[in-house]
Amino acid sequence: MTKPQKTARNIVIALIAILVAGWMAQAWLFPPETKIGYVTAKPRIGHLADTVLASGTITASKLVSVGAQVSGQITALHVDLGDRIKEGDMIAEIDPSTQQNDLLDAEAALANITAQLAAKQAELRQAQLDYTRQKKMRALDASPQEDFDAAEATLAVTKAEITALKAQIDQAKIALDTAQIDLGYTEIRAPMDGTVVALAVKEGQTVNAAQSTPTIIKLAQLDTMTVEAEISEADVIRVHEGQPVSFTILGDRTTKYESTLRAIEPAPDGIEDDDDNTDDDAVYYNGLFDIDNPDHRLRVWMTAEVIITLNDVDNALIVPSAALIGPDTNGNYSVRVLDEKGDAIEKPVTVGLNTNIDAQIINGISETDDVVIGATSGATASSQSVRRGPGGMF
Structure with missing residues (x-):
């Protein structure tokens, strides 16, 4: 290769190196603008409810301990566990x-x-x-x-x-x-109609009523059950008599039982044992409601998973609460929706019921809007729809 040819080749290589270095410097100093992607959700029409969750215990509407008021030997026991008896029926005889x-x-x-x-x-x-x-x-x-x-x-x-x-x-x-x-x-008779749910003595046993009344049986009315729902002190101020309640039991989560809150006990459990509650345990108040139990499917001491409905709306336009912007100093809210170009624009809305998970929109947007609930610059979409503006991947 002649000297002029070598010189020309070196010049070309130098020019290529300069161009590559310039391109890299431009990419480093002036990166291309990345279009923001938005996670959106379509508003939906449905039922929206603000609720309080509580764990409850099912008890009999009436539970009576039938005892002996005199001392002596049980000479005859006329009932067995699970028997349904009538008021006045003979339960037991004492010598x-x-x-x-x-x-x-x-x-x-x-x-x-x-x-x-x-x-x-x-x-x-x-x-x-x-x-x-x-x-x-x-x-x-x-x-x-x-x-x-x-x-x-x-x-x-x-x-x-x-x-x-x-x-x-x-x-x-x-x-x-x-x-x-x-x-x-000495003849112990049933004080009411009910079912024998506990037998405390056996035939031939001697009972002593000198100091306290010994229990012979426990008699319960199971046609109507009472649920004692433990409501936390954080929620009890929002709960009152007359609110609708529903519950399921652990053995059957598909069947929902519905009732109405009858009462809220004014003091928490344990007040009779500890008038000065100085420990750090959580405080719960019992909310009481009744439920019909004609087939005796519900049993004493079953656990109930209770939902107390504080407020609800049918046919509400619902968006995730995370989409709300505000409130401002005037108590107003807004949401961002995507326009035709895929850009997010803010719209004022009127908010109704807000559970902090979902919110009711009274006016300001429609079912057809894409409501922004978040932004992402990555390429992985969530389970909700992801839309990007022009120049994006989608």
């Missing part, structure tokens, strides 16, 4: 021997005092005659004053003794009534 003897003692004591009263009334008649006779004789000065005074005192004492005996008779009648009642307590 009545002690109570029968007490009744006989009370009857004898009343008869004894009654006989004493009859004898004392006879003495009263004699004392009255003696007093009358002594009074006449004393008027004629035919007997000493001492005899009249003694007759008068005897009459007064006899009347007082009769008054005391009458009071003792009243006490004896009360004792007799108590003995008859105690004898009746």
Whole structure:
């Protein structure tokens, strides 16, 4: 290769190197503008509800502990677990021997005092005659004053003794009534219609009612159940009687039971045990509502997953709450939507119900708008539609 050819080649190589270096410098110092991509969502028409979630326990609408009011051995038990019984049905019998003897003692004591009263009334008649006779004789000065005074005192004492005996008779009648009642307590009967949900004793067992009433059975009315929903102190101020509630149970999450909140207990659980709540445990208040249970599918102590509806709207135009811009100082909101060129423009809107997850738009946009809920510069789209402006990948 001649020297002029080498020189020309070197010049070409140098020019190429300069062009490459210039292009790289331009790319480094002046990168091309990247078009922002937007994550959007279409507004939808649907039902929107603001709710409070709570965990609840299902209990019987009435749950009664039927106990023994007298001590003794259970000689007969007439019910079994799960039995449905009627008010007045015999539940159990306690050996009545002690109570029968007490009744006989009370009857004898009343008869004894009654006989004493009859004898004392006879003495009263004699004392009255003696007093009358002594009074006449004393008027004629035919007997000493001492005899009249003694007759008068005897009459007064006899009347007082009769008054005391009458009071003792009243006490004896009360004792007799108590003995008859105690004898009746040896037959334990159902105080209401219900289902036997617990048996606390067995036939042949001895119960002692001296200090507290021992439980024989627990009787529950299961046709109507009560749900005790634990509402946190953060939510309870927004909850009130009459709000609609629904719940599901752990064994069947597809069946929804619906009712109305009946009451909210004014104090949290445990107040009867700890009046000065100084620990750091969360505070919950029980919200109460009832539910029909004709087939007894709901059982005592089941767990209920409760939803309390604070407010709801049907046929609402709904957008994600994340799309809202605001409120401003005047309490106004706006959202960004894409125009025909794919650019985001801001539109003022009127917001109705806002659950902080979804929000109702009363006016300002329509179902056809693409509402911006976020921006992205990457190429990976989310599960919602991604639109990019001109020059983008899509």
